[in-house]
Amino acid sequence: MTNNAETPEDGSVRYDQARYVENGQYEPLLAEKDQTRVEIGDDDDSPLPDDLTRDSLELPELSEPELARHYTRLSQMIYGIDSGPYPLGSCTMKYNPKFTEDVAALPSAAVHPDRSERSTQGSLELMYRLQDYLGRIGGMDAVTLQPPAGAAGEFVGIRVAAAYHEHNGEGHRDEVIIPDSAHGTNFATAALGGYDVVSLPSDEDGRVDLEALEAALSENTAALMLTNPNTLGLFERDITEIAEMVHDVGGLLYYDGANLNALLGRARPGDMGFDVMHYNVHKTFATPHGGGGPGAGPVGVVSELAPFLPSPRVRESEDGASEPSYELFEPDHTIGKVHGFQGNWLVLVKTFAYIARLGDAGLADASAKAVLNANYLASQIGYDVPYEPFHHEFVASAGEQDAADVAKRMLDYGVHPPTTKWPEIVPEALMTEPTEVESKATLDRLAAAFNAVADEADGALEAAPNRTTARRIDQTSAARNPRLSWHALEDE
Amino acid sequence: MLEAVGAATVEELFDIPPAIEFDGAFGIDARSERETRRLVRSMLDRNDTLTELLGRGHYGYYIPSLVDHLADRSEFLTSYTQYQPEVSQGFLQVLFEYQSLLVELTGLEIANCSMYDAATALGEAATLAERVRETSGHRVLVPDRLLEGRRSTLENYVAGTDLVVEEYPLDDGVVDLEALEGMVDEDVVMLYAENPTVRGTIEEGLESIGDLATAHDALYVLGSDPIALSLLQRPADVGADVVVGDASVLGLPTSYGMGLGLFATREDFLRQVPGRLVGVSEDATDRRAYTLTLQTREQHIRRERATSNICTNQAWVALRTAIHAASLGPHGMVDLAKRGVTRAEDLAEHLDEMTGVAAPVHDRRHFREFVAHVDQPAAPIAEDLERRGFAVHVVGEHEIQVCVAGVSDAKLERFVAAFKEVVQ
Numbered sequence: 046m047t048n049n050a051e052t053p054e055d056g057s058v059r060y061d062q063a064r065y066v067e068n069g070q071y072e073p074l075l076a077e078k079d080q081t082r083v084e085i086g087d088d089d090d091s092p093l094p095d096d097l098t099r100d101s102l103e104l105p106e107l108s109e110p111e112l113a114r115h116y117t118r119l120s121q122m123i124y125g126i127d128s129g130p131y132p133l134g135s136c137t138m139k140y141n142p143k144f145t146e147d148v149a150a151l152p153s154a155a156v157h158p159d160r161s162e163r164s165t166q167g168s169l170e171l172m173y174r175l176q177d178y179l180g181r182i183g184g185m186d187a188v189t190l191q192p193p194a195g196a197a198g199e200f201v202g203i204r205v206a207a208a209y210h211e212h213n214g215e216g217h218r219d220e221v222i223i224p225d226s227a228h229g230t231n232f233a234t235a236a237l238g239g240y241d242v243v244s245l246p247s248d249e250d251g252r253v254d255l256e257a258l259e260a261a262l263s264e265n266t267a268a269l270m271l272t273n274p275n276t277l278g279l280f281e282r283d284i285t286e287i288a289e290m291v292h293d294v295g296g297l298l299y300y301d302g303a304n305l306n307a308l309l310g311r312a313r314p315g316d317m318g319f320d321v322m323h324y325n326v327h328k329t330f331a332t333p334h335g336g337g338g339p340g341a342g343p344v345g346v347v348s349e350l351a352p353f354l355p356s357p358r359v360r361e362s363e364d365g366a367s368e369p370s371y372e373l374f375e376p377d378h379t380i381g382k383v384h385g386f387q388g389n390w391l392v393l394v395k396t397f398a399y400i401a402r403l404g405d406a407g408l409a410d411a412s413a414k415a416v417l418n419a420n421y422l423a424s425q426i427g428y429d430v431p432y433e434p435f436h437h438e439f440v441a442s443a444g445e446q447d448a449a450d451v452a453k454r455m456l457d458y459g460v461h462p463p464t465t466k467w468p469e470i471v472p473e474a475l476m477t478e479p480t481e482v483e484s485k486a487t488l489d490r491l492a493a494a495f496n497a498v499a500d501e502a503d504g505a506l507e508a509a510p511n512r513t514t515a516r517r518i519d520q521t522s523a524a525r526n527p528r529l530s531w532h533a534l535e536d537e
Numbered sequence: 538m539l540e541a542v543g544a545a546t547v548e549e550l551f552d553i554p555p556a557i558e559f560d561g562a563f564g565i566d567a568r569s570e571r572e573t574r575r576l577v578r579s580m581l582d583r584n585d586t587l588t589e590l591l592g593r594g595h596y597g598y599y600i601p602s603l604v605d606h607l608a609d610r611s612e613f614l615t616s617y618t619q620y621q622p623e624v625s626q627g628f629l630q631v632l633f634e635y636q637s638l639l640v641e642l643t644g645l646e647i648a649n650c651s652m653y654d655a656a657t658a659l660g661e662a663a664t665l666a667e668r669v670r671e672t673s674g675h676r677v678l679v680p681d682r683l684l685e686g687r688r689s690t691l692e693n694y695v696a697g698t699d700l701v702v703e704e705y706p707l708d709d710g711v712v713d714l715e716a717l718e719g720m721v722d723e724d725v726v727m728l729y730a731e732n733p734t735v736r737g738t739i740e741e742g743l744e745s746i747g748d749l750a751t752a753h754d755a756l757y758v759l760g761s762d763p764i765a766l767s768l769l770q771r772p773a774d775v776g777a778d779v780v781v782g783d784a785s786v787l788g789l790p791t792s793y794g795m796g797l798g799l800f801a802t803r804e805d806f807l808r809q810v811p812g813r814l815v816g817v818s819e820d821a822t823d824r825r826a827y828t829l830t831l832q833t834r835e836q837h838i839r840r841e842r843a844t845s846n847i848c849t850n851q852a853w854v855a856l857r858t859a860i861h862a863a864s865l866g867p868h869g870m871v872d873l874a875k876r877g878v879t880r881a882e883d884l885a886e887h888l889d890e891m892t893g894v895a896a897p898v899h900d901r902r903h904f905r906e907f908v909a910h911v912d913q914p915a916a917p918i919a920e921d922l923e924r925r926g927f928a929v930h931v932v933g934e935h936e937i938q939v940c941v942a943g944v945s946d947a948k949l950e951r952f953v954a955a956f957k958e959v960v961q
Contacts, residue, residue, distance in 0.1 A: 047960070060777060060846070066824070069824065070824065070825055071626065071824055072626075072627075072630065073634075073826065074630070074634060074637075075634055075863055076634075076637065081866040081867050082867070083868055083871050085768065085871060090875070091768075091875065092875055092879045092882075093739070093768070093769075093877040093878060096770075097739050097741070097769060097770060097902060098767065098768055098769060098770065099766075099767075099770055099771040099774070100771075102641065102642075102767055102867045102870065102871055103864060103867060104638065104641060104863075104867040104870070105639060105866065105867075105868065106866035106867055106868060107863065109603055109864065110601060112607075112860070112863050112864060113603065113606075113607065114865075115609040116631075116860060117607070117610070117657075119627035119628070119630055119631055119645060120607070120610040120612040120613055120627055120628070120758055121612065121624055121627065122625075122626040122627030123612040123613065123616050123624075123626070123627040123628050124610055124616060124621075124624040124625065125612040125613070125614065125615035125616035125617070126611075126615035127611040127612065127748075128612065128615075129612075130617075131615075131617070133617060134957060135621070138617060139905070140615075141614065141615055143569045144571075144573065144574060146609065146614070147574065148573075148574055148577040148578070150605075151577070151578060151581055153586075154576070154581055154584075154788040154792075154793075155582035155597070155792060155795075156584050156589075156792050157589045157591040157597065157791045157792055157793070157928065158578065158595055158793050158794035158795055159591050159593060159595070159928075159930055160587065160589065160591065160784070161919075161920075161928070161929050163585075163923070164583075164584065164585040164587055164923060164928065165557075165584050165793075166583040166584065167581040167582060167583035167584035168581070168584055168793055169558045170580050170583060171577070171580050171581065174580075178563075178565060181564060181565065181826065182563055184559070188655050190667055193653040193654065193657070193795075194653065194693065194847070194848065194849040194850070194853075195848065195849055196846045196847055196848050196849065197653060197657070197847075199846065200693070200846060202593070204693055207696070227840070228837075229835075229836035229837035229839075229843070229848075230836050230837075230841050230846050230848050231591050232836065232840035232920075233836035233841060233845065233846035234842060234846040235841065235843035236697070236842070236843070236846075237845070237846050238692070238696065239678055239695045239696065239698065240697070240852070242840075242841040259906040279552070280551075280553055282550045282552065282554055284554075285554070285556060285557060291752055293798065297643025297706045301655070308553075308559035308887045309557065309792070310559065311551055311553060311561065312553045312557055312558060312559050312560055312562070313559050315863040316557050316559060316677040317557050325849075327849065330625075331616055333614040333853070334614075334615065334616075334617035334618075334849075335613070335614055335616075335627075335852055335853025335854075335856075336613055336618070336619070336628040336631075336632075336852040336853055336856065337617060337618040337619070337632075337650075337651075337813065337849065337850050337852030337853070338616065338651070338849040338850040338851045338852050338853065338854075339653075339795070339849070339850070339851045339852075339853060339854055340849040342849075349830055356689075364708050369562050381689035381690070381692055381693055382656070382669050382685070382686050382689035382690050382693070383657070383690055383693055383785075384594060384654055384656060384657065384686070384690060384794070385595075385655055385657075385684065385690060385794060385796060386592060386594075386652060386658035386684035386686055386793065386794020386795070387651075387794045387795075388794070388795070389795045389851075390792050390793035390794060390795045391792050391793075391795055392795075393779060394577065394581075398573055398574075398576065398577050398626065400565060401565070401566075401568055401576055401577070402567065402568055402570060402573040403565075403567060403570075404565045404566050404567025404568065405561055405562060405563050405564070405565075405566075405567070406561075407665065408561075408565070409561045410561065413547045414547075415544070415667055416547065416550045416551060417538060417539070417547050417550060418538075418549050420542040421538040421541055421542055422542070423540065423542075424541045424542050424543075424721070432739075434550065434552045436550070436551065436552070452623075453623065454623065456623060456624050458868075461558060461621065461624070462621065464620070464858065465752055467837075475910060479954055485764070506638040506819075509824055510623050510624070513623040513624045513626075514623065514624070514626040514627070515622065515623045515626050515820040515824070515826040516820040516821035516822050517623065517820060518622050518623055518818050518820045518821075518826045519818045519819055519820070519827050520828060520830070522818045522819060523816040523817065523818035523828050523830040524788050524830050524832075524833075525808060526786070527814075527816050527830060527831060528816055528817040528818050529568055529633075529640075529646075529648070529814055529815070529817075529830075530636050530637040530640040530641075530646070530647075530648070531634070531637040531889055532637060532644070532646075533635075533816065533817075535666050
């Protein structure tokens, strides 16, 4: 197999991911290294009668060094932000400062949620101050930290909107309007909340089409969900007018915080007329993505909606003590809970530390560099970027090439590819978000990877990737013949 | 860089109408890394150092050092959802092994690679019940002592459906089968029970509950966790259709309630499962490789027709759980579960010896925690214990609940001594 990255002279990186092969297969499963069956029954030292216990348990029994090697090898078969640039559009894959791991690992952070308020003043203070930070950053009057992810935050927003309308005797509102280019979670969340989804087409410029919005709005509108800048990276310039239109029919305006990194310190959803928003702390505030989570999706609202937020929230208590103390309280018309306890606490600790470290200047600097980096990278690549002026991310088109193949080939150059084939408004979309953390040198290497792939023939793209742990994986076979555990493999 | 993009200043790159521009003054001071660490430490130092005899859905088992050291490898921490499986085989294999662990523990064929926590997993189970129901029913039955966080979260998840949550009673700590039988009819789409129960008792009627559910075409959803499942009845053997719960009993220390939603179900519901699934496939060299699969169920493809709105989940916690389970091995897991029975029952015996204390309240077998009756009002006892360095639950005017998970024998001894002083 030829590989133009063999001796890169184009500024790109030569990359080989770790690959262990044993008996013709990659790293074996734990269960292929050992399976030990433990019998459980009356005849041994079981403290329970047979009818209350299972018969046996069969799992791998391996030594600590064997496990250390297993998981170390597996970690080597993963590309993370610490491996190289990760411009996955809409996901804001910024570097995760190490010190935040240390503060979240403090033994004093490891407390049980049912402890008394008196004995957890530290956790309550941190939550109180984080509520305050996030309110300032979003221009919102009240914040809940409970939602454990962005989609959970959206769900809180939708439930709060429902409770608000119900409270005002407007429970008939059964529609949520969402632009067609929005994140899939918006649609799924509205549906989970029991709403009919009204899909809003974009205008020629890639923004909200005001005429289409006018037509979609009605007395049945519960909310419009919007992200700004939108998924094309474009700022919705008409946002004030949009807010007026939505409010005029009695609807609420929801801000999807996925793209907040573009605006830190420069514009606030609250000032734009949004009534409710979620923050993706694993995007905007650099908490690690952890291979898919945990994140956290705090929600901010204007004061009219504060009584509906999930319970409990944290406030300062008025006990007259010299040192401020904090207490939990239940908002008057709370929607209740969306998580068993207080959400993803350890992630919230990291969020607080990140914001406290950066401060006003650091946050504004993040958005400045995020937008500059996106613009610089776009200027250095050969692919067409049809919509501008974009901010923290841009959507290039792979043109005649298949965007999914472009992504596979980019892996061979030691970079993570962009999000592909979405939003659909751009043909063969390459949705690219380099974030503020990349240096010019890294952006140049990233651009070199884009450009090397742009010049390659379809054959090279279809044969990629070559230098990753696994070669191109057959998605169809995985779905046609689902094997979802090692038990399923044994049956083969 | 500005020259390359044709701008004189970074500000030129922002396309924000002046009317809504913000001056950047949040009023948040910047700090050095060292100062920030000191700030957070000094704040969290206001949390008292207590020995927590706390459970009720969140547990603080000892976490082996191996878990922290391996899970903190930055490739695990700093990657995201495995949209490019070829470069993410390690995490996909971890999640596949995690799914396999749950399949072994539950006996059900399918486990997803995480929900947020037990409460949201329960909510997702109800929406699954709505999608797969075979009757026109709309009632969801849950125990009357269901944790408030779970009950309330469930209510929110079903708010957009025609489902209605109703309570059935427990009798002396376990399901009141007679009362339940009187409540179950063809209108019931889901029947939820827990083992162990929120009172720490081991449920005795799991099979009968399953029979009731089956007879009325209701989905039988069982709440548990990986440590309890290592020893207690296997859900598949009692007819469970779905198992939910908090899998982070393995892998996380007490984390103010942060969890890992366990979700396992029967193969029949494969295409209705919420959340991400890792499956096996082959790569271009015909070697076995892992990938996210059946994604047409998910929000980024199916949008408003998705089986759930979940995207970001608890993958890294699932990694920690998988490492902790592997570190224990099957012997270690069964032993840990057995000690949950014997140590709780030993502690109850010690408390029961004291005047004015009856423990456990329920004449049942217990797992990890139990409720004790105290003749004196419970709240002042708990406050007194807290002053002596111990945290317990107050679950009734004269009821205290205690949990032995993660508490050393030496600390339990000191707790018994303190308890004795307090109630005397």
